[in-house]
Amino acid sequence: MEPDFIPTSFADFPEDVHLCILSFLTPSEIANFSCTSKRFVSLCRSNAKLWYALCDRRWGSKTQIRKWGNGKIGYRLLYKTLSEWESLIGFWRRSGQRSTSSSAVATAAVVPPPPLVSFEWGPSFVAGSRVSPSEDGTYGVVKSPFLWMSLSSSGEPVNFVDPDGKSGEFGSNYCDDSIRKTDLIPVDVNFMGCTYLVVEENMGLGCSSHRNGFRRSLSSANLCSDEEEASGSENGTFGSLPDRYMSEMYQNFANRTSPSRSGAARRQRKREKARQGKRKWEAEHFVKIIDCSPTPSRPLQGLWKGIGDCMKLEFYLVTYDEIGGIACRRVGEPADRFSGCAPVFWTSKAKFIEPPFSLEEAIMYDSRVHLHPTDEENFMFGEPPMENEPVSRILYINSSYDLLIPDLAGTTATDRRNEGRIWQYRNGTFGFGFLWDNFIIDLKHIALNGCLLR
Amino acid sequence: MRYLALPLLSQNLTESTARAQTLSLYLQLSLQVSLSQRNESTMSSSSSSLPSCPKKVVTLKSSEGETFEIEEIAALQSKTLENMIDENCADTPIPLPNIKGKILAKVVEYCNKHAEVGVDAESLRAWDAEFVNVENTTVFDYILAANFLEIPTLLDLTCQSVADMIKGKTPAEIEKTFNIKSAFTPEEEEQVRRENQWAFE
Numbered sequence: 001m002e003p004d005f006i007p008t009s010f011a012d013f014p015e016d017v018h019l020c021i022l023s024f025l026t027p028s029e030i031a032n033f034s035c036t037s038k039r040f041v042s043l044c045r046s047n048a049k050l051w052y053a054l055c056d057r058r059w060g061s062k063t064q065i066r067k068w069g070n071g072k073i074g075y076r077l078l079y080k081t082l083s084e085w086e087s088l089i090g091f092w093r094r095s096g097q098r099s100t101s102s103s104a105v106a107t108a109a110v111v112p113p114p115p116l117v118s119f120e121w122g123p124s125f126v127a128g129s130r131v132s133p134s135e136d137g138t139y140g141v142v143k144s145p146f147l148w149m150s151l152s153s154s155g156e157p158v159n160f161v162d163p164d165g166k167s168g169e170f171g172s173n174y175c176d177d178s179i180r181k182t183d184l185i186p187v188d189v190n191f192m193g194c195t196y197l198v199v200e201e202n203m204g205l206g207c208s209s210h211r212n213g214f215r216r217s218l219s220s221a222n223l224c225s226d227e228e229e230a231s232g233s234e235n236g237t238f239g240s241l242p243d244r245y246m247s248e249m250y251q252n253f254a255n256r257t258s259p260s261r262s263g264a265a266r267r268q269r270k271r272e273k274a275r276q277g278k279r280k281w282e283a284e285h286f287v288k289i290i291d292c293s294p295t296p297s298r299p300l301q302g303l304w305k306g307i308g309d310c311m312k313l314e315f316y317l318v319t320y321d322e323i324g325g326i327a328c329r330r331v332g333e334p335a336d337r338f339s340g341c342a343p344v345f346w347t348s349k350a351k352f353i354e355p356p357f358s359l360e361e362a363i364m365y366d367s368r369v370h371l372h373p374t375d376e377e378n379f380m381f382g383e384p385p386m387e388n389e390p391v392s393r394i395l396y397i398n399s400s401y402d403l404l405i406p407d408l409a410g411t412t413a414t415d416r417r418n419e420g421r422i423w424q425y426r427n428g429t430f431g432f433g434f435l436w437d438n439f440i441i442d443l444k445h446i447a448l449n450g451c452l453l454r
Numbered sequence: 455m456r457y458l459a460l461p462l463l464s465q466n467l468t469e470s471t472a473r474a475q476t477l478s479l480y481l482q483l484s485l486q487v488s489l490s491q492r493n494e495s496t497m498s499s500s501s502s503s504l505p506s507c508p509k510k511v512v513t514l515k516s517s518e519g520e521t522f523e524i525e526e527i528a529a530l531q532s533k534t535l536e537n538m539i540d541e542n543c544a545d546t547p548i549p550l551p552n553i554k555g556k557i558l559a560k561v562v563e564y565c566n567k568h569a570e571v572g573v574d575a576e577s578l579r580a581w582d583a584e585f586v587n588v589e590n591t592t593v594f595d596y597i598l599a600a601n602f603l604e605i606p607t608l609l610d611l612t613c614q615s616v617a618d619m620i621k622g623k624t625p626a627e628i629e630k631t632f633n634i635k636s637a638f639t640p641e642e643e644e645q646v647r648r649e650n651q652w653a654f655e
Contacts, residue, residue, distance in 0.1 A: 013598070
């Protein structure tokens with residue numbers, strides 16, 4: 001005889017269970033939920049445990065929630081900031097050239113920093129690292145952290161750049177004095193939407209003319225409320241950027257007051273010229289590389305590394321367009337299809353040729369030489385040379401956008417010169433080559449599942 | 455296992471002698487085998503230091519007194535049971551007076567499934583989805599059981615499914631789904647909603 005039982009109802013759960021359930025929701029859904037009864041209003045409002053549960057659910061596996069902001073930050077603020085900063089994670093490429101107008105930068109012999117940057121979660125910060133090909137002739141890459149973004153106990157962003165890449169670990173214990181002693185430069189990281197980033201030196205730190213010591217990390221809404229002084233600091237350098245339309249958009253949003261207000265603008269420019277002399281670090285702009293991994297329907301998409309015929313490791317980015325075409329560029333070149341830079345290869349239709357392959361194709365592949373790293377004896381992880389990797393599919397590609405008129409009498413050797421092939425291997429990587437030589441450049445992934453491959 | 459030293463059969467033996475020798479060899483072999491089998495079975499039941507000992511099970515008793523057995527490996531997914539096993543309290547049936555037999559059976563099934571090796575992630579996900587595709591009250595019972603037994607994977611799975619019931623619903627719909635008695639008048643609710651907008655968005 002079963003005793004009378006009252007079915008378990010939602011309200012019967014202990015608080016821990018309620019928090020566990022709510023941790024799967026977004027803040028706006030929690031707002032809806034808390035309207036349902038007085039009890040849940042008090043559960044949801046100003047509940048540090050709830051906001052901690054939300055942070056932990058979303059990012060607990062990626063970063064140590066309790067360490068952010070020296071362990072004293074309010075978790076609601078942390079949630080807001082981490083939701084913003086989450087869009088940083090991934091690969092970005094530096095856009096635009098460095099301006100030569102500043103006297104703080106040394107001579108023209110300064111090598112520009114590598115164009116590829118990777119943002120990753122740290123235990124209590126987000127770290128940006130420059131990723132560059134190693135010079136040792138292998139497929140290895142070098143990762144050097146240069147930017148750290150963290151939060152103070154009160155939730156203000158605290159961002160630093162290490163221009164020389166010398167300081168190794170970024171400790172979470174710091175104070176204003178120690179910052180000035182080290183080589184770390186305080187910077188502001190400003191978002192323009194989710195895919196454009198500006199990292200510029202925070203000249204306000206230590207400057208008495210600035211209202212606040214730190215500036216908040218800006219979302220596009222906050223940009224409107226900034227004073228023109230705060231964000232107009234890039235007036236001198238913007239003109240030299242090729243991505244001029246982006247910079248103009250940025251300026252327009254940043255300077256809500258009319259820029260032609262002559263008196264204030266002139267005074268501001270004069271201040272800026274004086275300030276630029278003291279600038280220790282040039283602002284850098286970054287564009288996010290979306291789609292940096294292959295997908296089942298786009299198997300060649302993403303970031304790759306390969307050894308070209310100059311026997312140096314280079315980075316390539318393969319992108320698909322909306323009409324089924326593929327283009328590959330070296331990383332660092334603008335992705336604009338109609339820019340002056342020729343692609344490494346392209347094709348208008350990503351239609352693969354399946355086996356069995358014709359004799360002509362087989363001969364073309366077998367007669368080629370795979371370009372290997374020079375340091376072959378020290379292959380990391382014992383990867384097999386690419387000769388043994390079976391070819392699963394072939395794709396026709398071209399190396400330049402020059403028009404080929406197919407109906408002209410016969411295709412001469414010079415016309416076919418630009419033609420090439422992609423040989424996709426069974427393990428998902430691929431190699432490519434052109435008819436003008438008999439090499440194959442074999443590409444490997446730069447990163448898989450968000451982890452950089454060495 | 456002792457090996458028989460097989461005598462060499464000389465090539466000069468006649469056929470019948472050879473057959474007799476083979477037969478005697480076979481008899482010796484089979485006797486040896488049955489002897490060692492008996493030895494093995496007696497040895498295994500006494501001590502647990504042999505490599506091939508039987509799997510340890512833990513017995514759980516539901517609120518109605520029904521007992522369920524669960525392999526120790528599967529039981530380790532529950533922190534509560536793991537602690538008991540570590541402290542050697544798991545040799546007698548463990549009473550769980552707040553978990554009904556019907557629910558306990560399913561919880562045991564869940565733990566067994568998740569302790570299996572060689573299950574691919576996709577089919578496990580599908581199995582989990584089927585597991586929570588039941589009445590709300592049953593899911594709530596799973597939650598309480600998972601909470602009491604501290605099974606984090608089951609707790610996450612069931613809480614996620616309840617959260618999915620909240621997603622996309624207006625407060626009125628949520629109240630209806632979960633039978634929550636709202637103590638608000640419409641004006642109060644409107645005020646709460648406005649305050650929430652500030653607090654959460």
